Amino acid sequence: MPSDLITRPLWREQHPRPHRQPGQAPSTVDFAVIGAGYTGLNAAREIAAAGASVVVLDSGPVGAGASSVNGGMVNVGLKAATAKVHKMFGPVMGREFWDGALSSIDLVEDLVTEHGIDCSFVRGGAAQLGYHHRDLPRFAALAEWYHRHLDFACTVLGPDRVGEVIDSPRFHCALVDTVGAGLHPARYVDGLARVAEAAGAQLMEHTAALQVARHTAGYTVLTDRGKIDAGAVILATNGYTGDQPFKPLRRRVIPIGSYIVATEPLPADQAERLIPGNRMMWTARRFLNYFRRTPDDRILMGGRNNLSTDLDLRESAGILGRVITEVFPEMAITPITHSWTGRLGVTFDLMPHIGRIDGVWYALGYSGHGVGIATLVGTELGRLVTGKLDRSPYQEIPHPTRPYYRGEPWFLPVAARWYRLLDRLGR
Numbered sequence: 261m262p263s264d265l266i267t268r269p270l271w272r273e274q275h276p277r278p279h280r281q282p283g284q285a286p287s288t289v290d291f292a293v294i295g296a297g298y299t300g301l302n303a304a305r306e307i308a309a310a311g312a313s314v315v316v317l318d319s320g321p322v323g324a325g326a327s328s329v330n331g332g333m334v335n336v337g338l339k340a341a342t343a344k345v346h347k348m349f350g351p352v353m354g355r356e357f358w359d360g361a362l363s364s365i366d367l368v369e370d371l372v373t374e375h376g377i378d379c380s381f382v383r384g385g386a387a388q389l390g391y392h393h394r395d396l397p398r399f400a401a402l403a404e405w406y407h408r409h410l411d412f413a414c415t416v417l418g419p420d421r422v423g424e425v426i427d428s429p430r431f432h433c434a435l436v437d438t439v440g441a442g443l444h445p446a447r448y449v450d451g452l453a454r455v456a457e458a459a460g461a462q463l464m465e466h467t468a469a470l471q472v473a474r475h476t477a478g479y480t481v482l483t484d485r486g487k488i489d490a491g492a493v494i495l496a497t498n499g500y501t502g503d504q505p506f507k508p509l510r511r512r513v514i515p516i517g518s519y520i521v522a523t524e525p526l527p528a529d530q531a532e533r534l535i536p537g538n539r540m541m542w543t544a545r546r547f548l549n550y551f552r553r554t555p556d557d558r559i560l561m562g563g564r565n566n567l568s569t570d571l572d573l574r575e576s577a578g579i580l581g582r583v584i585t586e587v588f589p590e591m592a593i594t595p596i597t598h599s600w601t602g603r604l605g606v607t608f609d610l611m612p613h614i615g616r617i618d619g620v621w622y623a624l625g626y627s628g629h630g631v632g633i634a635t636l637v638g639t640e641l642g643r644l645v646t647g648k649l650d651r652s653p654y655q656e657i658p659h660p661t662r663p664y665y666r667g668e669p670w671f672l673p674v675a676a677r678w679y680r681l682l683d684r685l686g687r
């Protein structure tokens with residue numbers, strides 16, 4: 261690893277946080293939203309647009325969580341496999357989740373276009389890549405299922421055509437769609453913050469919520485910068501959900517680490533040859549890798565490593581660097597410049613959820629698939645609480661936890677070993 265490896269997100273280096281005056285905590289608001297990522301900011305935009313007063317608190321700056329550090333891939337579906345979602349909730353609701361997920365990509369595009377958010381949004385499509393010959397019939401069956409049940413077209417590329425989407429000796433086949441998109445996450449989240457503020461939301465960065473207490477007329481949110489009385493409270497803390505300010509939510513979401521590296525920029529013709537058409541890519545494995553070209557033509561490679569949230573970033577750079585070389589052998593000499601991490605909020609059913617505990621609203625659980633979906637779910641939650649929407653499927657499904665889980669994911673090392681074994685066996 262180069263000694264000058266930068267262990268901060270590339271995205272933030274390219275787009276420093278805009279300066280925002282540290283506002284005074286309001287004494288009373290209609291809504292207090294905790295968490296200034298895609299979920300909280302979109303909820304706040306809708307609430308403010310409906311004419312209610314709303315403050316968004318974050319213990320760090322806007323996008324301090326996953327929303328400014330992710331891979332920026334806006335892909336179809338949910339984290340849970342689409343056929344499984346149909347099986348779990350039936351064809352009608354399954355279809356509703358699918359349509360919603362597709363519309364979330366349009367929603368991102370509409371927000372970006374309408375509000376002039378300069379975040380390199382590009383719809384080049386996406387490809388799932390198979391390492392083995394056994395992936396080919398699986399992809400073919402999946403494409404047929406998508407066509408039959410959802411009238412959604414994807415193309416299966418076998419060994420003779422996989423080179424159309426990637427110049428790599430490693431892959432045997434691909435399942436390709438034309439709908440997936442990519443963006444620059446830090447620019448996107450800062451754009452959303454600007455839009456929420458313009459709609460009338462107050463943002464309070466560097467303000468940690470310490471406690472939420474219910475009383476007869478609403479809630480008191482105790483923060484490290486004062487006390488706020490709120491008619492309603494929304495928790496939008498996803499993978500950063502902790503004991504504070506509201507412990508009961510911890511049992512509903514598991515924090516899992518996701519890690520990314522980026523290389524030096526490549527010459528444009530080399531980048532276009534390696535990933536023609538600028539598609540978003542991921543591998544067909546439980547321990548998948550996701551990768552793409554950045555807007556300045558670096559290769560960004562991400563993965564879960566060992567699922568933990570505290571892997572050393574140099575060690576992570578070593579692991580993900582080997583994946584880059586495996587996929588693109590010619591990149592063995594291309595330096596990795598950045599290595600960083602963030603937390604996913606994973607649920608036991610891999611579904612996002614909108615819910616209420618003791619009257620406190622929450623929305624979370626994108627399980628690593630949240631750029632589009634958190635935008636959608638945050639928007640839906642903002643509409644629900646202001647009466648503009650009377651239902652959301654994310655609110656109607658049960659939100660499972662487990663008796664053995666109290667917020668400390670002690671079982672992750674065992675799960676990691678099990679998933680790796682299944683990957684090795686091709687199951």
Ligand SMILES: Cc1cc2nc3c(=O)[nH]c(=O)nc-3n(C[C@H](O)[C@H](O)[C@H](O)COP(=O)(O)OP(=O)(O)OC[C@H]3O[C@@H](n4cnc5c(N)ncnc54)[C@H](O)[C@@H]3O)c2cc1C
Pocket residue numbers: 294295296297298299300317318319320322323324325326327328329330331332333334335467468469470496497498499500501502504505518519520550562601602603604623624626627628629630631632633634
């Ligand atoms: C490395 C990585 C790569 C990813 N890649 C992709 C991708 O390519 N495509 C995709 O679709 N999804 C991806 N994801 C997932 C996606 O980034 C998330 O689903 C999405 O950003 C979640 O947004 P959010 O607003 O719900 O949560 P977050 O953006 O995580 O925001 C939660 C916020 O809550 C704040 N907070 C927590 N507790 C408190 C408190 N007590 N007081 C005040 N504030 C608090 C935190 O500071 C944080 O800012 C990735 C995630 C990671 C980590």
